[in-house]
Amino acid sequence: MDIAPDKQNIDRVFSNTTYHIDFYQRDYKWTDEPVRRLIDDIFYAFEETYKEHVVLDPGPEIIVAKYPWYYLNTYVTNTIDGRVYVVDGQQRLTTLTLILIKLHHMAVSFQSDLADWIKGKIAGQDGFKKRFWMNHERHLEALKALFEDKDQIPTDSGLTAVNMLDNYNIIADALDERLTDKHKLETFVFYFLHRLVLINLSVEQTDVPMVFEVINDRGVRLRPYEILKGKLLGQIEKIELDAQDFNGLWERCVRSVNRFKPDEIDTFFTYFLKAKFADTRKLAQRFDNEYHREMFKKDMNDALGLDHDAVRVKKFLSEDFRYYTSLYAKIWNYAGVRKPAQEHVYFNRLNEMDSQFLLILSACTVDDPEEEEKIRLVSYHLDRLFTLLRLQRAYDSNEFNDAVYEISKLLRGENASAIPVAFDQQLLKLLSLRRGLPVSDPFEYSQFKNTSVTDVPTRFTRYFFARVDDFMAREMKVGPKHTIDELVTKTGSKGGFHIEHIVSNNAANLALYDNNAERFEVDRNRLGGVLLLKGKDNISSNNEAYAQKLKSYAGTLYWNETLRDDTYKSKLDFKTMMTGHKLKFEACRSFGPAEVEKRQKLLFDMISIVWAPAS
Structure with missing residues (x-):
């Protein structure tokens, strides 16, 4: 591997090199915290020295002699076909450009002779064209508007433009507060351009993915999919990468998945690798964290062939990655809205x-x-x-x-x-x-006979009765009383749904079980002995006599209403459902052990229909 380190001050960094944003780089994602920290670091080193030498005229000789240099970290580039690409360091270089734009506006405002010099550090002549040295090609309109100090800054090109505007405003406020006169501004400009230092590492194309991953392991870690992008796309020749738009393909697929959850694409890769290459749960655990490393281990490379094989990489991107991200997004869509x-x-x-x-x-x-x-x-x-x-x-x-x-x-x-x-x-x-x-x-009744609310989670109980009611509504050709989503997820004393015992906990009902408290409690908890009801009023009636409770079941879920006589009067679709599926519904004017058993058996018959084998 050939790496060429080069110590550069800002004046040299932004002098005659146009920096293109490599596909390895994310959007410009710095927000206020790292921007403020960079400004504080720069001014901390500057302010201490400026206090000592405030009487000195600004100029390069004074700055070099009196002000210490300050190290701003490393940035990594690689050059292909005459173009210099930023592999790592885009966040810092973009922020430095925004600082230069503000310094230029301040120099113009103070009528400083340094205005043109600063202007040349922001943009310059590159062959036949005038370019911004930090060449955010997709966001040039935003950069140009900031440079020209326009009132309206277009940000519709994406997140990078939004963050450039937000961070420029932070920078503008900070510099206005700290650089309050022409002397201090001009001294700071010389300091900024001559004494702030970065190290440029220029690497060969074949080494970029490895260098990129190592660098980001040391700093703010990238997401695994961002590193994987570099490893995969870094194997494709730049001309072919652009001609066939593999970067665009990657970005479109990632966006199609990440719109459901931030960084959901990492979850996609985890599921994809487990689905295709893990035969057991134990073997699947290898993909839970650093799946992007596992993909390049020998056994996985034998299957995927993505290490140092541009042909296989292109096939993987254009076929597997394209199709399975689309399928994954489709599953998300189906999961969100009932179709x-x-x-x-x-x-x-x-x-x-x-x-x-x-x-x-x-x-x-x-x-x-x-x-x-x-x-x-x-x-x-x-x-x-x-x-x-x-x-x-x-x-x-x-x-x-x-x-x-x-x-x-x-x-x-x-x-x-x-x-x-x-x-x-x-x-x-x-x-x-x-x-x-x-x-x-x-599915056997002997195994379902005693299933109760103590055997299954409350959420599942709500889901179960929601599906039962949904089945009844469909068979009776009527609309549901509530959506399944509401019945399952809506909780709370006012508008939420709750499980209520039909058999109230009182002395009269206990006598139906020969005063056997254990048998009484077991039986009233069976699924045939409970209902799904809405609101606090139904909870408060929990210990009422059955005749009183029966009145409150009117207008609730269809399953609940089948306890009442009026459900069976002149309702042809309900009777058709009963006869068509041989379901033994009947009204219950009293409710005790025999009725719980009948309702449990009826639920068994309905389960056998709703969850029948499907071909």
Whole structure:
């Protein structure tokens, strides 16, 4: 590796070199804290000496003789086809340019003869063209407006322009406060240009990714995907990189994912690598942190071939990265808004089943013609797997997560028809593991009979009843009383939804259980003995007699209303649903052990329909 260090003051840094922003560099992201710290550091060194020599006239000889030099860190460049690219240091160099712009405006205001000198440090002649030395090509309008001291600064070109404007205002206020007269301004200009020093490291193109990563490991760490970008794009020749717009491709894909969450692209890469290369949860852990390093280890390079292979890198970017980021964004979209064709992606989001990202990425191949069907089947069966395990008290988070990787391995590269088989296999395996004997039926009443609110989390209980009510609304061809999202997520005493016991905790009801307090408490907690109700009023009626509670169920969820006589009068769609699915609904004028059992059995029959096997 060939690195050429060169000590330079600001006067030399910005003299005859146009700095292009390399693809390794992020947007200009410095905000007020690092900008203020840089200003404080520069002025701390200047102010102490200025106090001693305030009577001296400003000039290069005085500054060099009396003022110590101050080190401003390193910046890294590489030169390709005559162009100098900033590999590291864009944040600092851009901020120094903004300081120069403010100094130029102040010099003009003070009628200083240094104005033209400063102006030449901001922009100059580069061949036939006049350019800003810090050549932010996509944000030149903002830079030009700042340079020309216009009232309106355009920032629609992006984050860099926004931060340049914000930071220029911070710099302007700070310099106005500190440089209050012409003498001090001119002294500071000589100090700034002659005594502030940076070290330029010029590196060869082949060494840029490694140098870039090492430098950023020492300072403010970049995100893994930002380092990965440098490692990948750094292998492509500049001419081809520009001609085929690989940088644009990368940025578009990253933006399509990051719009859902800041830096979500790192999560994408983690899921993608686990989906394609991890057969077990233990093996998947290697991608949880520094996945960008793992991708270049020997075993991964044998599979991906991204180390020192520009051909494979270009193929990866134009095929895998393009397709799977698009697929990932599609999953996010389906998870955010319920769409009938892919509603189970939305349901899984309500249950915080993020493993659907992993499994869908596993199932799909590049430009998969079965993509929509695979998304539908994976999301449906993941919801079914989770729900049937929960409802049969067979869910264990560690076992479930292990099963996800087993399913992922089974789905990889297979047709959509393999998806139900893989999920059913794991469902029976997990049920057998929990019961300690072979299981052939994925849903048995004997295992659901005693499932209660004490066996499943409250959020899942709300989800369960929300799905039951949603099923009833669909079958009766009526609108839902509330959205599933509201029923699952809306809490609080006023507008939230709560689980309420139908069997009140009072002496009369305890007598129905022969005053056996333990049996009474177990039975009233069963899912057949509770309802999902809205608001504080229903909580306050928790210990009322059943006849009084029954009145309050009118106008609530459809499942709740089936306890009332009036639900069965002249409602043809409800009766059609009952007969079509052979569901034994009946009104309950009293409620005790027999009614809890009937409702538990009725829920079992509805679960068997809502979460039936799907091909």
